[in-house]
Amino acid sequence: xxxxxxxPSSESMNRFNKLVMDTYEGLVEAQMESLRGYMEIVKxxxxxxxxxxxxxxxxxxxxxxxxxxxxxxxxxxxxxxHFSRITEEFRNETSGLFREPADGDAAENAGKASTAKAxxxxxxxxxxxx
Numbered sequence: 001x002x003x004x005x006x007x008p009s010s011e012s013m014n015r016f017n018k019l020v021m022d023t024y025e026g027l028v029e030a031q032m033e034s035l036r037g038y039m040e041i042v043k044x045x046x047x048x049x050x051x052x053x054x055x056x057x058x059x060x061x062x063x064x065x066x067x068x069x070x071x072x073x074x075x076x077x078x079x080x081x082h083f084s085r086i087t088e089e090f091r092n093e094t095s096g097l098f099r100e101p102a103d104g105d106a107a108e109n110a111g112k113a114s115t116a117k118a119x120x121x122x123x124x125x126x127x128x129x130x
Contacts, residue, residue: 012097015097016094016097019090019093019094019097023086023089023090026086027083027086030079030082030083030086034075034079034082037075037079038072038075041068041071041072041075044068045068048061048064049061
């Protein structure tokens, strides 16, 4: 029946949709974590800037800027690696999803082909009629 043929494709689509939604959830969580980290850096920077009262404070503030820049660069690198892992996992799982039905179909088609060969009588060498 038509519904029997539809069931395997809907199961594959459901697995794919679940994978997409799980990946989106992971990306949103990673973005929120990243945002919190950057907001913490901004908060620390703002507190340091507000604490400036004299020339020595300005000098100390300026001296800490390379360290703060390194913190931002390190945070960006960590975020990039985290997002790369998420996308790599998605790519691997997606390719796995699309391979599963193809592998099953290939095995099923191979089984049908061998069954068809076994049920087809062998052709005899025929000579053309003169």
